[in-house]
Amino acid sequence: MRIIRSVSEMNLCARRWHTGGRRTGLVPTMGALHAGHHGLLDLARPRCDMLVASLFVNPTQFDSNADLERYPRAFEADAKACQAAGVDVLFAPPASEMYPPGFTTWVDVPEIGARYEGEARPGHFRGVCTVVLKLFEITQPGFAVFGHKDAQQLALIRRMVRDLGLPVRIVAAPTVREADGLAVSSRNRFLSPQQRARAPVLYRALQRAAQLRARGERSSARLRQAMRKPLQEIADLEIDYADVVDPERFQPVEEAPPGALLIVAARLGRVRLIDNLTLSQESAAADPRAGGGGEGRRSIGPR
Ligand code: AMP
Secondary structure (H helix, E strand, O other), rough: EEOOOHHHHHHHHHHHHHOOOOOHHHEEOOOOOHHHHHHHHHHHHHOOOEEEEEEOOOOOHHHOHHHHHOOOOOOHHHHHHHHHOOOOOOOOOHHHHHHHOOOOOOOOOOOHHOOOHHOOOOOHHHHHHHHHHHHHHHHHHEEEEEEEHHHHHHHHHHHHHHHHHOOOEEEEEOOOOOOOOOOOOOOHHHHHHHHHHHHHHHHHHHHHHHHHHHHHEEEEHHHHHHHHHHOOOOOOOOOEEEEEEEOOOEEEEEEEEOEEEEEEEOOOOOOOEEEEOOOOHHHHHHOOOOOOOOOOOOEEOOO
């Protein structure tokens, strides 16, 4: 595995592969790799000739310096994990390579990025879209893999690719969860043991609403209520949002068709957690108008 830190070197390498007819897969990450990232790498590996993992803690997607500084970094362990996952190139540029002095061009997808995570973290999605577009330009991938865990980010990137006509296919990887349902996240390490024990309530809230939907309840107001109830019972937890949205436009819906997305965000102490669940087969079974869908489920198991 090669480690490349320079943008021009990475780009030269990617163009050579492209000219040589090799298919490149890209897995963008901010490092501190965990089972969720491994799921992305495992999905990408068999689909490409050359696998690039990028490791860049993107400063422009953080709305506070404290959060950026607090973000976990584990380069040595990440490099080892990438090598074990069959990565060909680990692209880990310094911020000065990605944002040279005088950098002033931004990509924004305001319709999808305005609410929810966009509202809670001003400027976050502008930073995400800009860095992802740059990564696509630099690494020239045929496809790139993103986690369904960050469903709004996924919707935004899909729209950016469509609007700008970028020649890259976006592949969604299912959310990897701990055995108790908590979505794996680099933020989980900041939970105290008590908070960690309470954190699976986000997934339970999503499941509760999905079960209600499966019994035929289509009203988003009632599904929201079903999500909020278990969350409200947890001490030290502050709900940021619990809603039902169209998964492509990320706009709230009044009624929940199969394929609609349940989304939730909450703060446990200082740690902000997000999760989501696609209304799929179970709700489809109870709904004669249904088509089905969903992103599947993946839990941590032996690798
Ligand atoms: P990050 O390093 O947090 O920016 O995440 C890099 C990629 O990993 C993003 O596409 C995330 O959606 C994805 N990811 C993070 N956690 C998970 C998870 N638990 N399951 C699946 N994908 C994930």
